[in-house]
Amino acid sequence: MKTGTDTENCVVRRRASRPRADALRNRERIVTAALEMFVEFGPDVPLDEVARRAGVGNATLYRNFPDRAALTHEVVLSVTSRTTNRAEEAVAAESDPFAALSRFVHAAADERIGALCPMLSGSFDQNHPELLAERDRLEQAVEGLVERAMTAGRLRTDIAVGDVLVALSQLTRPLPGIACLDIDRFTHRHLQLFLDGLETPARSVLPGSAATLEDLRRGPDARPTTT
Template structure:
């Protein structure tokens, strides 16, 4: 093409990808929130039409946003992880501003993570769930860095006993917030924060006893 022709050629612009409409984003958020609630209540095999009903949308809307159950559950896991990461980052900021408040920041983080029902994710991380999806791996790294960061600040301030690792904390959180299938105590959630507080008291220095075995790291939990 000649220089003159080039000068008169229409300019090309990258095609703009339309942003999702606000109502579509709200529907997506409602679906993820409903799926999260129902997984906590009934487990990962809860029917998709029940999730749609809880979210107040039709089945077609669910499948318009999520191709299948696996994709929806992945976004549920990511939603919980993102919330817990935000709590960890806030706790780190508090501890950095005032090292004397580092154990209080750890307490606040643990109780907030319990409220996110992080233990309810355990059944979804079993067979058939793609734990190696890139989005999940990235979120996992951020969650681990945040959890270890909160604990390290409490440890450096002399508030957290030295023989505790992040895996120990995650075991307690998972056990205390994971739904227990088949139990008669349906209102057991009201005891979670009480027992978390007892657990956290046991993490403070000076330690009252020597713990058996080795600290549980997050790598230990991945290999279990």
């Protein structure tokens, strides 16, 4: 039989095992601030500046993320997860498959998916199971968008899902340290130009071959697969 003291101890342990709401908010603020500063200044921005942007003390930041690798891991995971969610929302919101693809591309830009590229060169475990699972989830979602638009005859057939991901990454990649700090205002304009080039009928013959997911995974020195 549990005594009153035993019951009180159980309650204390349960409370200790669940993060408090304010602790969760602090963690989210740190991740948001880190992403903003990685975009603006690159992935090597001082962590105390991240803490200042988040409105928390250094001790709070390091309590949540003991080092830069841990923080970068969480930022990459957060961006990837939210971008996948945007793909799923686009499918639910648009009956036209090409409109769904377009909606996703613009939404992914707002999630700052291009900021992942500089971060992925950092010293953290890119092959962490959690990150790999979220990457696979994103790739499957985008692959589904591309396949549906192509099957509907709305998307040119000489491209592959890798072309979409590469272009999206390049057109939304931050340029830290440049004088034109408001360059983001051109992002959606240039993405729309890219999307117009994806629609059928194709207005040109593309050089080279379509970029597949396998091409992207094999690294920058790999030759594209042939069809």
